[in-house]
Amino acid sequence: MLAATLMSVCAMSEVNYQTIPLAKQINIDATGKQATIVKGTTAVTYTANNAQMKRNAEFAKEFLGVQPIESRKAMKETLNLTTGLQSENPDAYRITVDKKGITIQGASESGVFYGLQTLRKSVMLEKGDTIRLPYATIEDEPRFLYRGAMLDCARHYMPTEFVKKFIDIIALHGANKFHWHLTDDQGWRAEIKALPDLAKKGSYRPYTIMGRNVGLWDMENAIYDDTPEEGYYTQEEMQEVVAYAAERYITVIPEIDLPGHMVAALSVYPELGCTGGPYFVRPYWGVDPDVLCAGNPKTLEFIHTVLGEICQIFPSKYIHVGGDESPRVRWEHCDKCQAKKKELGLANEAQLQTYILKDVEKFLANHNRELIGWDEILEGGLSDNATVMSWRGYNGGIEAAKQHHKVIMTPTDNCYIDYYQLKDINRQPYGIGGYLPLSKVYSMEPIPAELSEEEGKYILGAQCNLWTEYVVSPDHAMFMLLPRLAAMSEVQWMQPEAKNYEKFCERLGGMQQMYRKLGYKYCAAYE
Numbered sequence: 001m002l003a004a005t006l007m008s009v010c011a012m013s014e015v016n017y018q019t020i021p022l023a024k025q026i027n028i029d030a031t032g033k034q035a036t037i038v039k040g041t042t043a044v045t046y047t048a049n050n051a052q053m054k055r056n057a058e059f060a061k062e063f064l065g066v067q068p069i070e071s072r073k074a075m076k077e078t079l080n081l082t083t084g085l086q087s088e089n090p091d092a093y094r095i096t097v098d099k100k101g102i103t104i105q106g107a108s109e110s111g112v113f114y115g116l117q118t119l120r121k122s123v124m125l126e127k128g129d130t131i132r133l134p135y136a137t138i139e140d141e142p143r144f145l146y147r148g149a150m151l152d153c154a155r156h157y158m159p160t161e162f163v164k165k166f167i168d169i170i171a172l173h174g175a176n177k178f179h180w181h182l183t184d185d186q187g188w189r190a191e192i193k194a195l196p197d198l199a200k201k202g203s204y205r206p207y208t209i210m211g212r213n214v215g216l217w218d219m220e221n222a223i224y225d226d227t228p229e230e231g232y233y234t235q236e237e238m239q240e241v242v243a244y245a246a247e248r249y250i251t252v253i254p255e256i257d258l259p260g261h262m263v264a265a266l267s268v269y270p271e272l273g274c275t276g277g278p279y280f281v282r283p284y285w286g287v288d289p290d291v292l293c294a295g296n297p298k299t300l301e302f303i304h305t306v307l308g309e310i311c312q313i314f315p316s317k318y319i320h321v322g323g324d325e326s327p328r329v330r331w332e333h334c335d336k337c338q339a340k341k342k343e344l345g346l347a348n349e350a351q352l353q354t355y356i357l358k359d360v361e362k363f364l365a366n367h368n369r370e371l372i373g374w375d376e377i378l379e380g381g382l383s384d385n386a387t388v389m390s391w392r393g394y395n396g397g398i399e400a401a402k403q404h405h406k407v408i409m410t411p412t413d414n415c416y417i418d419y420y421q422l423k424d425i426n427r428q429p430y431g432i433g434g435y436l437p438l439s440k441v442y443s444m445e446p447i448p449a450e451l452s453e454e455e456g457k458y459i460l461g462a463q464c465n466l467w468t469e470y471v472v473s474p475d476h477a478m479f480m481l482l483p484r485l486a487a488m489s490e491v492q493w494m495q496p497e498a499k500n501y502e503k504f505c506e507r508l509g510g511m512q513q514m515y516r517k518l519g520y521k522y523c524a525a526y527e
């Protein structure tokens with residue numbers, strides 16, 4: 001009897017479906033009945049003649065060891081993937097575990113994928129070839145349709161294989177937007193075939209400043225290493241990343257930062273600057289006074305050439321054009337810029353930037369795209385259909401939403417994961433400064449109370465940003481990302497009243513075990 005009891009206890013499943021992000025509703029059958037998945041034997045059926053569902057089934061094979069079978073009808077004792085769930089939210093899904101087996105039904109193919117990720121995280125730590133799942137019904141949908149994460153590959157080039165791993169990591173956490181920062185003063189990383197020297201020469205700097213928070217503001221104390229920084233993404237590699245992300249229902253949003261953060265481009269084409277140079281790819285950090293010349297007609301030609309090819313590579317509805325940290329001191333003393341300002345009847349140099357952005361917005365609209373910019377684009381008056389990414393706190397996003405412009409919230413105090421995550425900086429690699437613990441990320445509320453219900457609808461979602469001035473390797477990037485991305489995922493996915501930081505931390509232990517199993521680096525301590 002004792003042996004039988006022990007065998008019965010051992011057979012009981014430890015699966016409780018308490019994943020990150022936590023599903024909206026989890027109802028576990030009180031009878032204790034279970035369904036099983038036997039690796040290498042259990043079939044996964046999917047809708048016939050549907051390439052996306054076939055790919056979902058292939059993911060199920062990767063995650064769970066099940067065998068994909070195309071079928072028009074569900075089979076008993078299988079994992080069944082199907083669409084048809086009635087919901088206005090395309091990412092909604094329902095998981096049903098009962099005597100018929102396991103069914104994941106999505107409002108669309110993406111919903112099925114998110115249901116698979118929940119199932120994957122529920123059973124990832126189960127040992128053996130037989131996985132037992134308690135009978136249950138799980139209903140879930142994300143709060144926001146924009147759930148983003150940004151990786152800066154301009155300051156430090158990250159290999160294409162790591163970019164794909166980054167996409168895998170954010171997909172695991174329910175993100176659906178990958179914001180790829182490709183150009184800056186310290187490097188141009190995107191191949192433009194019409195301008196071949198742009199990436200070949202603009203991606204290289206012979207050395208980089210050493211030390212934390214040393215840049216334009218502290219050049220007297222600057223010390224440089226002797227390690228060249230180089231590398232760029234060919235158009236074929238960028239298309240490969242786009243396709244890889246699309247299979248995981250993630251849209252890649254490229255960023256070509258303009259008219260500031262353009263010194264790497266100016267080093268190749270000095271005639272596009274107000275002074276004519278010479279310029280060099282910056283080996284130090286900070287906001288550089290050299291920007292694209294607003295009065296030079298070749299500037300818009302250059303932008304059109306670059307963005308024309310970017311639109312061919314990236315099918316994203318949104319194209320990010322930066323617009324941040326663009327000093328106007330050069331424009332104030334540039335004859336061409338002042339002539340353009342007078343010609344257009346502009347009141348100030350801020351409106352010169354709006355002139356450029358309105359031209360860019362028109363160009364993108366002709367390519368069926370929309371412009372996203374950082375919140376500085378508010379300063380000279382917003383272009384008509386611009387979406388604002390609010391990073392200098394919430395005020396820019398509030399102002400844009402009140403003007404009925406779409407907003408993505410990414411304030412530094414909650415979303416800048418290049419900040420230190422522990423108070424003791426000696427317990428962690430270099431960060432840019434600041435302090436952003438896990439709890440502060442989790443506390444974020446993307447829709448400010450200052451907005452009315454109608455204005456709040458203009459908040460599309462939230463995003464965490466990983467800038468890489470001090471993040472020099474893939475392992476370092478993962479350490480900064482995890483587990484703060486887990487906290488951000490619940491901000492993006494869950495309704496605010498359902499969030500609970502203490503219970504989140506209890507669930508985080510299992511997620512950290514999963515990170516270890518997958519070989520992801522992460523910060524084991526959190527505050």
